[in-house]
Amino acid sequence: MTAAERARREGVGEGMHSRGGALRGQPEHVLVIGAGLGGLRTVEQLRASGYEGRISLVGEELHPPYDRPPLSKQLLAGAWEPERIVLREPEKLDELGVRYYLGVPAVALRPGEVELSDGSTLHADAIVIATGVVARRLPGQPERVHTLRTLDDALALRAALEQARSLLVIGGGFIGAEVASTAKDRGLEVTVLEALAVPFSRALGDEVGAMCGRLATEAGITLRTAARLEGFLEPDGDGAVAVELADGTRFSADVAIVGVGGTPQLDWLADTGLDVRNGLVCDASGRVRGLPGVWAVGDVAAWENVEHGRPHRSEHWANAGDQAAVVAAAIAVADAPPPAVPYFWSDQFGLKIQLIGRPELADATLPLHGDGLSGGDVKGTVVGYLAGDRLVAVAGFGAARRVARYRALLGNGADRTAAQEFARSLG
Numbered sequence: 511m512t513a514a515e516r517a518r519r520e521g522v523g524e525g526m527h528s529r530g531g532a533l534r535g536q537p538e539h540v541l542v543i544g545a546g547l548g549g550l551r552t553v554e555q556l557r558a559s560g561y562e563g564r565i566s567l568v569g570e571e572l573h574p575p576y577d578r579p580p581l582s583k584q585l586l587a588g589a590w591e592p593e594r595i596v597l598r599e600p601e602k603l604d605e606l607g608v609r610y611y612l613g614v615p616a617v618a619l620r621p622g623e624v625e626l627s628d629g630s631t632l633h634a635d636a637i638v639i640a641t642g643v644v645a646r647r648l649p650g651q652p653e654r655v656h657t658l659r660t661l662d663d664a665l666a667l668r669a670a671l672e673q674a675r676s677l678l679v680i681g682g683g684f685i686g687a688e689v690a691s692t693a694k695d696r697g698l699e700v701t702v703l704e705a706l707a708v709p710f711s712r713a714l715g716d717e718v719g720a721m722c723g724r725l726a727t728e729a730g731i732t733l734r735t736a737a738r739l740e741g742f743l744e745p746d747g748d749g750a751v752a753v754e755l756a757d758g759t760r761f762s763a764d765v766a767i768v769g770v771g772g773t774p775q776l777d778w779l780a781d782t783g784l785d786v787r788n789g790l791v792c793d794a795s796g797r798v799r800g801l802p803g804v805w806a807v808g809d810v811a812a813w814e815n816v817e818h819g820r821p822h823r824s825e826h827w828a829n830a831g832d833q834a835a836v837v838a839a840a841i842a843v844a845d846a847p848p849p850a851v852p853y854f855w856s857d858q859f860g861l862k863i864q865l866i867g868r869p870e871l872a873d874a875t876l877p878l879h880g881d882g883l884s885g886g887d888v889k890g891t892v893v894g895y896l897a898g899d900r901l902v903a904v905a906g907f908g909a910a911r912r913v914a915r916y917r918a919l920l921g922n923g924a925d926r927t928a929a930q931e932f933a934r935s936l937g
């Protein structure tokens with residue numbers, strides 16, 4: 511039996527407990543709760559930072575750590591199978607000297623210890639929480655209406671799409687738009703219901719959001735904006751799922767998915783007395799406020815940040831790795847990594863959408879390349895975001911090489927003129 515099979519069956523890895531004692535100043539045992547991207551990157555970065563003590567990794571799911579972005583893309587499309595998205599097989603965790611516990615969620619946190627669902631207790635002198643978010647469900651949402659957060663969710667949705675001719679997507683954010691795009695490529699008729707007047711306006715602003723909406727409709731999606739959902743209806747024979755909007759319009763389809771964001775996975779911290787409704791509030795190095803010896807990374811963590819002036823939570827892939835590197839260095843008493851420029855991407859309707867920086871700080875946009883903002887081809891469009899005169903973010907649509915060139919400019923705090931000159935120099 512392989513280590514992977516053993517871990518899946520027993521939920522407990524057989525890896526080495528440690529590579530020797532912890533170095534002076536380092537904790538003896540680091541316990542990482544959440545075996546997703548942030549948890550895995552934390553253990554990898556601990557070893558990369560020279561941490562020599564014991565590491566344990568606890569995960570709610572039986573699967574070894576896997577990558578979520580392909581769940582709405584290649585895996586949903588049927589192009590990839592689950593093996594392809596595994597980030598590290600249990601054997602490789604063994605090589606890192608990590609003891610892992612899969613399929614046994616943490617159920618309670620007390621000072622210096624965590625209780626698992628099987629009744630066991632793990633003691634540690636540093637605890638890192640990386641438990642991500644759960645997909646939010648809507649009131650009255652029937653069981654058969656899908657959400658998408660885990661590998662099991664993606665496989666269930668994929669199986670449903672294989673039998674379906676039509677899909678209703680409730681919530682036109684990044685996951686909703688990616689599922690719509692993948693389903694359209696599979697030949698389904700797709701309707702997206704978005705509550706905002708302009709899709710993506712909160713994440714990307716009105717102008718760029720409107721361009722994203724156009725990208726969807728030009729690809730053949732039926733997009734209904736300002737769509738306030740009244741509730742789910744009994745299907746009327748026209749499809750398996752039906753909904754009604756506040757204005758009385760009804761939509762039905764063979765399959766439906768709700769993509770309305772995520773809620774931090776923190777019920778298990780109820781006894782700590784912390785207000786965790788919008789994640790774990792941390793200082794700028796990831797130390798959880800009010801819980802000594804506890805750090806948090808990834809989707810669940812609201813780090814304080816000078817740019818925002820308040821705790822800020824980011825549900826993006828690169829953020830989990832960036833924060834893991836900072837926390838691991840702090841725990842290993844190693845040099846902190848240089849500050850990272852925020853980054854995320856989304857693949858929709860044949861284009862890679864990329865965003866570097868902090869568009870949420872901006873009050874204006876600045877066209878840099880292409881004419882997507884003025885109604886032209888979206889592909890090749892690159893847009894700057896300005897806070898006053900300062901360039902704070904750059905978004906690109908099918909323009910990966912150009913977008914990458916702006917990273918250094920953003921790191922240097924360039925202004926409008928510098929951004930325009932740079933755009934001209936790129937041609």
Ligand SMILES: Cc1cc2nc3c(=O)[nH]c(=O)nc-3n(C[C@H](O)[C@H](O)[C@H](O)COP(=O)(O)OP(=O)(O)OC[C@H]3O[C@@H](n4cnc5c(N)ncnc54)[C@H](O)[C@@H]3O)c2cc1C
Nearest residue numbers: 544546547548570578579615616641642808809825826827
């Ligand atoms: C479908 C989909 C597509 C995405 N696409 C993109 C993309 O294109 N670009 C991008 O930038 N980002 C994308 N993301 C976001 C990105 O995947 C996340 O930001 C990233 O996974 C966050 O890592 P994390 O470790 O915080 O959370 P996760 O990866 O969710 O890991 C958290 C883990 O903790 C476990 N857990 C929860 N509670 C407990 C408990 N009590 N005890 C133990 N374990 C627990 C969970 O089961 C989970 O395995 C996508 C996300 C999804 C769902």
